[in-house]
Amino acid sequence: MDLIDEPEKAGNTPEFTVSELSGAVKRAIEGEFGHVRVKGEVGRVVRARSGHLYFDLKDDRAVLACTTWKGQISGLSVIPEEGMEVVAHGRMTTFANQSKYQMNATEVAVAGVGALMAMLEKRRKALQAEGLFAPERKQTLPFLPEVIGVVTSAQGAVIRDILHRLRDRFPRRVLVWPVAVQGRDCAPQVARAIRGFNAMTPGGALPRPDLLIVARGGGSIEDLWGFNEEEVVRAAAASDIPLISAVGHETDTTLIDHAADRRAPTPSAAAEIAVPVRLELIGAIEQLDMRLNRAETEGLRLRKQRVKDLGRLLPRPETLVEDARQRLDYWSEKLDLALKGRVSAGELRLSRAAGSLRPGLLQGRLDRARERQAATGARLAPALDRAARDARGRFMVQAGRLSPLAVERAVARGRQDVRARLERLQMAARTAQDRRAARLEALDNLRRTLGYTETLRRGYAVVRGDGAVVTTAKAAGKAAALELEFTDGKIALGPGTPKPPRASRSKPPPKDQGSLF
Numbered sequence: 255m256d257l258i259d260e261p262e263k264a265g266n267t268p269e270f271t272v273s274e275l276s277g278a279v280k281r282a283i284e285g286e287f288g289h290v291r292v293k294g295e296v297g298r299v300v301r302a303r304s305g306h307l308y309f310d311l312k313d314d315r316a317v318l319a320c321t322t323w324k325g326q327i328s329g330l331s332v333i334p335e336e337g338m339e340v341v342a343h344g345r346m347t348t349f350a351n352q353s354k355y356q357m358n359a360t361e362v363a364v365a366g367v368g369a370l371m372a373m374l375e376k377r378r379k380a381l382q383a384e385g386l387f388a389p390e391r392k393q394t395l396p397f398l399p400e401v402i403g404v405v406t407s408a409q410g411a412v413i414r415d416i417l418h419r420l421r422d423r424f425p426r427r428v429l430v431w432p433v434a435v436q437g438r439d440c441a442p443q444v445a446r447a448i449r450g451f452n453a454m455t456p457g458g459a460l461p462r463p464d465l466l467i468v469a470r471g472g473g474s475i476e477d478l479w480g481f482n483e484e485e486v487v488r489a490a491a492a493s494d495i496p497l498i499s500a501v502g503h504e505t506d507t508t509l510i511d512h513a514a515d516r517r518a519p520t521p522s523a524a525a526e527i528a529v530p531v532r533l534e535l536i537g538a539i540e541q542l543d544m545r546l547n548r549a550e551t552e553g554l555r556l557r558k559q560r561v562k563d564l565g566r567l568l569p570r571p572e573t574l575v576e577d578a579r580q581r582l583d584y585w586s587e588k589l590d591l592a593l594k595g596r597v598s599a600g601e602l603r604l605s606r607a608a609g610s611l612r613p614g615l616l617q618g619r620l621d622r623a624r625e626r627q628a629a630t631g632a633r634l635a636p637a638l639d640r641a642a643r644d645a646r647g648r649f650m651v652q653a654g655r656l657s658p659l660a661v662e663r664a665v666a667r668g669r670q671d672v673r674a675r676l677e678r679l680q681m682a683a684r685t686a687q688d689r690r691a692a693r694l695e696a697l698d699n700l701r702r703t704l705g706y707t708e709t710l711r712r713g714y715a716v717v718r719g720d721g722a723v724v725t726t727a728k729a730a731g732k733a734a735a736l737e738l739e740f741t742d743g744k745i746a747l748g749p750g751t752p753k754p755p756r757a758s759r760s761k762p763p764p765k766d767q768g769s770l771f
Contacts, residue, residue, distance in 0.1 A: 276350035283355055287346035292318060292357060293365050294342075296334045309334050311342060311357075319356040320344070331438045332362050332479070338373050339365040370475060374482055378509055381484070386491040387512040393496045395516055395527070396464050401427045402528055403463030403495070405447040408432035412469045412521045419525035424532040429463055435470040440480025444468065445489040452494050465528055466495050468510060469521040472503040481508040490514050500524035607701070623690060627683075634679065642672065710741035 270278070294311035301307055305324035310317050320342060322330065334340055343361035348354065364370040381387065402420070406412045413430060420426055431450065433443035454462040468490070470481070480486065481501045490497055490513040499514035500521045511517040518524035645668060702708060706716060717724045719733025730736060736747040 273350070276348065276353070280348040280350070283346050283348055289343075289345050290357065292342050294318065294340070296336055296338045296340055299334055299336050311340075319354065320359045321356055322359050326360050329360065329438065330362050332364055334362050335373065337376070341365045370479075374509070377482065377484065378512070381487055381509065382512070386487060391491065393515045395496045395498070398424070398529060399426060399464035401429060401461045401463045403429045403431065403451045403466045404469060405431050405433055405444055405451075405466065406469040406521070407435045410435070410471060412471050415522045416467065416469060416525045419522050420529060423526065424529040424535075426529055427461070429460070434480075436473065436477045436480055441483035441486050444480065445485040448489040448493055448497070463495055466493065466497040467500060467521075467524045467528060468497065468514070469500040469524055470502065471521070472506060478502050478506060478508050481510045486510055487513045498524045498527055620694060627687060631683070638676070707741065710739070715740050
């Protein structure tokens with residue numbers, strides 16, 4: 255009975271499956287809350303490996319789960335961070351697997367300037383703690399860059415102001431990288447432009463800039479928010495090219511200003527910082543040139559005066575060479591006498607050597623040397639015979655005590671020893687004879703060289719008077735007859751031979767020929 259009555263107790267309540275009920279709830283929530291704006295504090299933020307973004311919005315009593323799909327993240331003007339107070343735009347939906355509702359956030363905006371400034375300060379402190387704003391990271395700007403890269407909007411007035419100021423001060427080549435300067439595309443494009451300029455190859459087809467300027471005109475904090483993004487700050491801090499930040503007006507401050515190597519209050523001021531004034535440089539160079547000329551002139555004048563002052567302290571050249579000149583004269587006189595004495599002594603030694611080196615004397619010496627050598631050779635043969643007999647006697651004495659084989663070997667050794675000694679004696683005799691012959695030949699060559707016959711070959715003659723050598727004109731005048739000996743013969747000059755005429759004085763050269771002296 256109980257089983258039969260159970261359907262009647264259920265009444266008319268419809269029966270749903272879990273999926274049907276979840277779908278009905280999903281349709282009800284999405285139909286009732288098609289598009290909503292929710293204000294709250296960002297709680298947990300998770301970036302999944304799939305690229306989707308999950309975060310929570312909360313207040314003091316409830317928590318709302320929010321989801322932003324991977325393709326929707328690029329449309330967010332602000333990436334939610336934990337602790338931010340934001341206003342999220344989207345639609346309500348459900349997640350049946352966990353039986354919960356959630357919001358698909360397609361837009362996130364900061365709720366108020368105060369919250370935005372708090373988030374900015376929090377980000378600034380975090381980046382500063384990493385050392386991105388440290389003074390030691392700052393680079394020195396080039397004095398006169400050849401190429402300047404400008405990251406800004408191509409349609410705004412900023413680029414025209416920069417080009418105008420550069421043209422007025424010092425024209426330079428400018429490369430412009432157009433970017434969006436506000437909105438959700440601002441931060442990625444600016445960061446990409448900074449990295450792109452740094453990636454250029456020096457000396458390539460497109461010149462690599464020597465200086466970068468990131469510029470934008472003034473605006474609200476929301477308009478300038480792209481320059482506060484972390485990727486822009488990191489790109490500016492990592493730039494190898496010196497970078498000037500010129501975002502907003504003088505009162506506006508963004509995080510890129512802290513990471514840049516130099517901050518300019520306005521874009522026009524950035525152009526003034528980038529290059530000097532050409533006319534001022536020309537004037538400064540002219541002034542330096544004038545100062546250099548004056549310094550050189552004054553330096554030369556002072557050095558000339560110094561040289562004159564030092565010259566007064568030096569002795570006169572005449573006084574420095576007086577003693578040396580006198581010593582030169584003294585030794586010059588001594589030198590003439592010394593040379594004459596040296597020549598006389600040499601002539602005397604030459605005469606003595608020539609007298610001792612007569613051909614007959616040399617031949618006698620050579621004959622005596624040959625006789626001594628022959629006598630020595632005659633004594634050598636008997637001496638060798640005696641030595642042989644003595645050796646034979648000693649050998650015969652010892653042979654009685656040796657075997658026939660030992661005797662034969664001893665005889666062979668004795669003969670070999672005798673032959674070796676004989677060869678050495680003959681070689682020594684030949685060597686001594688060759689050495690004496692070479693020495694004799696050298697002495698004969700010296701005799702011929704030092705003899706007066708060699709002097710006759712050089713154009714001289716020997717004058718003899720009455721059979722004796724005449725060396726003075728006075729002795730020649732007293733001689734009854736003179737004889738002149740030349741290299742090829744002799745000439746006799748008897749009494750009455752005319753004397754050679756005296757040399758006449760040379761006539762002056764003709765006027766049209768000139769003189770060599």
